[in-house]
Amino acid sequence: MFTAERVADAKDWIKGETGDWEVIIGLEVHAQVSSNSKLFSGSSTEYGSEPNSQVSLVDAGMPGMLPVVNEYCIEQAIKTGLGLNAKINLYSRFDRKNYFYVDLPQGYQISQFEHPIVGEGNIEILPIDSDGNTLDPVSVGIERLHLEQDAGKSVHDLSPDETYVDLNRCGVALMEIVSKPDMRSPEEASAYVDKLRGIVRALGTCDGDMEKGNLRADVNVSVRKPGGELGTRCEIKNVNSMRFIRQAINYEARRHIEILESGGSIDQETRLFDSLKGETRTMRSKEDAHDYRYFPDPDLLPLNIEQSYVDDLKAKLPELPDAIKSRFMDDYKLSEYDARILTADKIKSDFYEIVANGRDAKIAANWTMGDLFGALNKSGLDLNATPVSAKMLGELIDRISDNTISGKIAKSVFERMFNGEGNADEIIEAQGLKQVTDVGAISVIVDEVIANNKDQAQKAVANPKLLGFFVGQVMKATQGKANPQVVNKLLREKLGL
Amino acid sequence: MPLLTRAYVIMEFFVSNQKNVVNVEDVKKIARLSRLRVEDTELQSLADDLSGILGWIEQLNEVDVDKVEPMTSAVAMKSPMRKDIVSDGDKRDQILKNAPKKDDGFFVVPRSVE
Amino acid sequence: MTDLTKYTLNDALDAMNKGEFTSEELTTAHIKACENATKLNVFITSSFEHALEAAKNSDKRRAKGNIGLIEGAPLGVKDLFCTAGVKTTAGSKILDQFEPTYESSVTSNMNSQGMVMLGKLNLDEFAMGSSNETSAYGPVINPWKKDEKLVPGGSSGGSAAAVAADLCLGATATDTGGSIRQPASFTGTVGIKPTYGRCSRWGTVAFASSLDQAGPIAKTVKDAAILLQSMAGYDEKDSTSLNIPVPNWKTSCDKSIKGQKIGIPKEYMIDGMPRDIQLLWDQGIEWLKDSGAEIIPISLPHTKYALPAYYVVAPAEASSNLARYDGMRYGLRAEGSDLNDTYSRTRTMGFGDEVKRRIMIGTYVLSAGYYDAYYLRAQKVRARIVEDFENAWHKCDTILTPTAPSAPFTLGRKVVDPVEMYLNDIFTVTTNLAGLPGISIPAGLNQDGLPLGLQVIGKALDEDNVFATASALERAANFNLKPKKWWIE
Numbered sequence A: 001m002f003t004a005e006r007v008a009d010a011k012d013w014i015k016g017e018t019g020d021w022e023v024i025i026g027l028e029v030h031a032q033v034s035s036n037s038k039l040f041s042g043s044s045t046e047y048g049s050e051p052n053s054q055v056s057l058v059d060a061g062m063p064g065m066l067p068v069v070n071e072y073c074i075e076q077a078i079k080t081g082l083g084l085n086a087k088i089n090l091y092s093r094f095d096r097k098n099y100f101y102v103d104l105p106q107g108y109q110i111s112q113f114e115h116p117i118v119g120e121g122n123i124e125i126l127p128i129d130s131d132g133n134t135l136d137p138v139s140v141g142i143e144r145l146h147l148e149q150d151a152g153k154s155v156h157d158l159s160p161d162e163t164y165v166d167l168n169r170c171g172v173a174l175m176e177i178v179s180k181p182d183m184r185s186p187e188e189a190s191a192y193v194d195k196l197r198g199i200v201r202a203l204g205t206c207d208g209d210m211e212k213g214n215l216r217a218d219v220n221v222s223v224r225k226p227g228g229e230l231g232t233r234c235e236i237k238n239v240n241s242m243r244f245i246r247q248a249i250n251y252e253a254r255r256h257i258e259i260l261e262s263g264g265s266i267d268q269e270t271r272l273f274d275s276l277k278g279e280t281r282t283m284r285s286k287e288d289a290h291d292y293r294y295f296p297d298p299d300l301l302p303l304n305i306e307q308s309y310v311d312d313l314k315a316k317l318p319e320l321p322d323a324i325k326s327r328f329m330d331d332y333k334l335s336e337y338d339a340r341i342l343t344a345d346k347i348k349s350d351f352y353e354i355v356a357n358g359r360d361a362k363i364a365a366n367w368t369m370g371d372l373f374g375a376l377n378k379s380g381l382d383l384n385a386t387p388v389s390a391k392m393l394g395e396l397i398d399r400i401s402d403n404t405i406s407g408k409i410a411k412s413v414f415e416r417m418f419n420g421e422g423n424a425d426e427i428i429e430a431q432g433l434k435q436v437t438d439v440g441a442i443s444v445i446v447d448e449v450i451a452n453n454k455d456q457a458q459k460a461v462a463n464p465k466l467l468g469f470f471v472g473q474v475m476k477a478t479q480g481k482a483n484p485q486v487v488n489k490l491l492r493e494k495l496g497l
Numbered sequence B: 001m002p003l004l005t006r007a008y009v010i011m012e013f014f015v016s017n018q019k020n021v022v023n024v025e026d027v028k029k030i031a032r033l034s035r036l037r038v039e040d041t042e043l044q045s046l047a048d049d050l051s052g053i054l055g056w057i058e059q060l061n062e063v064d065v066d067k068v069e070p071m072t073s074a075v076a077m078k079s080p081m082r083k084d085i086v087s088d089g090d091k092r093d094q095i096l097k098n099a100p101k102k103d104d105g106f107f108v109v110p111r112s113v114e
Numbered sequence C: 001m002t003d004l005t006k007y008t009l010n011d012a013l014d015a016m017n018k019g020e021f022t023s024e025e026l027t028t029a030h031i032k033a034c035e036n037a038t039k040l041n042v043f044i045t046s047s048f049e050h051a052l053e054a055a056k057n058s059d060k061r062r063a064k065g066n067i068g069l070i071e072g073a074p075l076g077v078k079d080l081f082c083t084a085g086v087k088t089t090a091g092s093k094i095l096d097q098f099e100p101t102y103e104s105s106v107t108s109n110m111n112s113q114g115m116v117m118l119g120k121l122n123l124d125e126f127a128m129g130s131s132n133e134t135s136a137y138g139p140v141i142n143p144w145k146k147d148e149k150l151v152p153g154g155s156s157g158g159s160a161a162a163v164a165a166d167l168c169l170g171a172t173a174t175d176t177g178g179s180i181r182q183p184a185s186f187t188g189t190v191g192i193k194p195t196y197g198r199c200s201r202w203g204t205v206a207f208a209s210s211l212d213q214a215g216p217i218a219k220t221v222k223d224a225a226i227l228l229q230s231m232a233g234y235d236e237k238d239s240t241s242l243n244i245p246v247p248n249w250k251t252s253c254d255k256s257i258k259g260q261k262i263g264i265p266k267e268y269m270i271d272g273m274p275r276d277i278q279l280l281w282d283q284g285i286e287w288l289k290d291s292g293a294e295i296i297p298i299s300l301p302h303t304k305y306a307l308p309a310y311y312v313v314a315p316a317e318a319s320s321n322l323a324r325y326d327g328m329r330y331g332l333r334a335e336g337s338d339l340n341d342t343y344s345r346t347r348t349m350g351f352g353d354e355v356k357r358r359i360m361i362g363t364y365v366l367s368a369g370y371y372d373a374y375y376l377r378a379q380k381v382r383a384r385i386v387e388d389f390e391n392a393w394h395k396c397d398t399i400l401t402p403t404a405p406s407a408p409f410t411l412g413r414k415v416v417d418p419v420e421m422y423l424n425d426i427f428t429v430t431t432n433l434a435g436l437p438g439i440s441i442p443a444g445l446n447q448d449g450l451p452l453g454l455q456v457i458g459k460a461l462d463e464d465n466v467f468a469t470a471s472a473l474e475r476a477a478n479f480n481l482k483p484k485k486w487w488i489e
């Protein structure tokens, strides 16, 4: 079927009893289309409503009900395809995938089998190792993207011997994005999902919220001797965080290696990831799962899309993370690392651009990434919940460059801003942090400090490094408010340096 | 009843190429896929019936379908599309009205996991 | 006092317009007739009280000058159309207690044109059958004979028998492989299956989505035209619904067919065709010639393959369409030891043998390894059949054929061999595969005094010429025979 040509870097090889192994990973990501209504009905896609309150007769599979496709979902699939540098299929079709399950009212899922709306594409990912270092870029092939309906939700804990079914999610539009088996380490797999997430969020086609299950991955894992023949793969269903994706792959690869090395063989099967135990386990095999009896849905007509429509969408496509990143490196002269962090998603890059607007790009980057992201991280907040807005952070930087406060004082102003004590000017005013630039006033203090440290002052000419000591003493005496340039200048004069 | 006799003649003409296309194992498999119970005693006669029909259907192989596009719809037109507007839902009572068992706004069904 | 059930729909509407009687009187007369006809077993659910209420409301509307296309007409509805608040069973035990909260688009259109619904008419289970013997509610009896019980045809047997027995002025029906035309032929009534997409399928229990089409069964061609007009129309809830205006078909019935070219397909002259049927067909050709039409021999070379193609496509779609009847959200549930056991018990208990057989054929032809050989090939053969008609339309405007290869047969007689039953569809099924309109009109009796029908097939969307040709045949045949009302005690 396919050959996995690339051999993993030796550092990614997994040591076994019988030698090294490499892991081959492919992903099927289900991304919920950010639509108001469902793929084939007019009921709402809103999250977290009362059970069965967002269900139409169509979603519930009532007799005689018929699907009508949501044009917005078609548009989002095409946009996402374009974002994946993929071929848009002008002819595509919906098929029925037939199986019985309590969360599938029609007895079939409407999906796309033979003729998906998006064909082959390609994206470049930048894996990061556990120390946070960026590794070489890896190209990951996209096999296809197709549209399909989501299923309902089964609740098992309301009754010991029954299942409660809520069909609210039933019929919500999903884009299933299938990669080629081009990943060779857990880090590459999570970098891939991260990249996809960035793309759909930048396009606005999916909100990428993994916690709500709006983006979830089925992970296909197999192992082989480096460069050797491909092994049997297992599919781990519905893994819904980056960390779990890495854990599941690690566990599954180890499991395969242990079985193979003890002379066993791998059964091709579907598995579940138990996030509490960090293990995968066999899913109670859906009976006859291998015979879905796909055929074109006779209730729907094939989709015939005009090339001009695709061209139009392409022309209006928003700037994608990769493009923003290279623009940041070119225009703001940021390092690859800084640019990558600041373009990880649209909210971050938008934030940074406000902070950097008309200011020193490097200083803006340091404050955004170092101070703000650090503080957010520490308090477990998302950027969209930041107490310090881009405008506020920009004003703080302005107060440094106009010498109202020193960089050091700015750190404490930032801390107070983060705690909600107001904007930079309010805090500087309230705390009396305004820098002292009055040469006369500073001169008095400098004289005092020299008088108190006569011995050191005498040694200063011979040992100019002692200047730092004197600066420190002066700053201490002024609670950091003295203008450092003035302090330096005065000390040099008075110490004869 | 001359009409009936003649109809039987027609039938025999059509089913003359009957083969044993479907065996007992096939019947078991499709019964399972269809969620239908077939008693062991019925398996063989069902296999024979289905073989009869499918054997007769195999005459489709006589038709030259080279370069023929399969028909996917009886109407040749562009697929109509809906605007992305919430225009339905909020009818839980209607959805649950005919449910064999329901509780607290949910459908209640036999346990679907072990 | 005149028997109001003897009226045609068109005449009854005229008479009500002239104030000769009210809908309430008309409806009361029909309800009486229905109550006297329980032996025919045409109703699964009657809604006489609703009907009287509806008739009174209709009379009020009429008084205000608010008159719909079928204002105040007491009609029957095949129990495949979902009707809000009135049980809808599809002739199956699996939907025994199912009461829809919604109204099918077809019946909803008719309601807004003034329909008075008398009840839900019996049918073959899920419309699968040609004799009405697969209904879970017992077979419908053909009104045409007393001493020997005959089938009314199927699957719209209840609709056809009810119209033939003057229990309603007309009825809705559906046609997947001949289910409107064959029972019409078996009962001396008129039935038309319009072009696929004319009538919305929304709210009608699906059998085979790409073949199913609703239409009326009526006493005359003009009645059928009026009824179809009230049923048809674009529906945005059905993606296969045609977004084109509904013509005034009533006027098509008065159109001359002078100069029309009528095709006679040589492949429909099957070996061993009953003599009665051949004679009737020859007679039909003469009638059309006399009406000024030109008879053109044509060829539809893939006719032989229509039925096998149909018996792949229809069960395949049905196997999937009927998966939703699983006992989880509505309908029958037979509790089992676990989920899968409940599914199987429910479906095994809820479906009859014919339905189960078709689900299994459908499952087989779609299953891994067989899809290409059966389903894909059948859809390609179907494309060939469409081509046949395309070629024929270069030569002719409509096509004349018999409707069914036999007269109605004895109840219970033919269930023995499934393939034999299937042969009943040979003249009608091609139009379903190609999506074309086809009408059956009563044209004569066989040697046993049983009705026989002729079929007119038209180009897609050309119901106009179909009605015109059928009307010409109707005038020439002057078929005004009615069964003796033996069922009244």
Ligand SMILES: [Mg+2]
Residues within 6 Å of the ligand: A028, A176, A218
């Ligand atoms: Mg998948």
Ligand SMILES: [Zn+2]
Residues within 6 Å of the ligand: A030, A148, A176
């Ligand atoms: Zn999927």
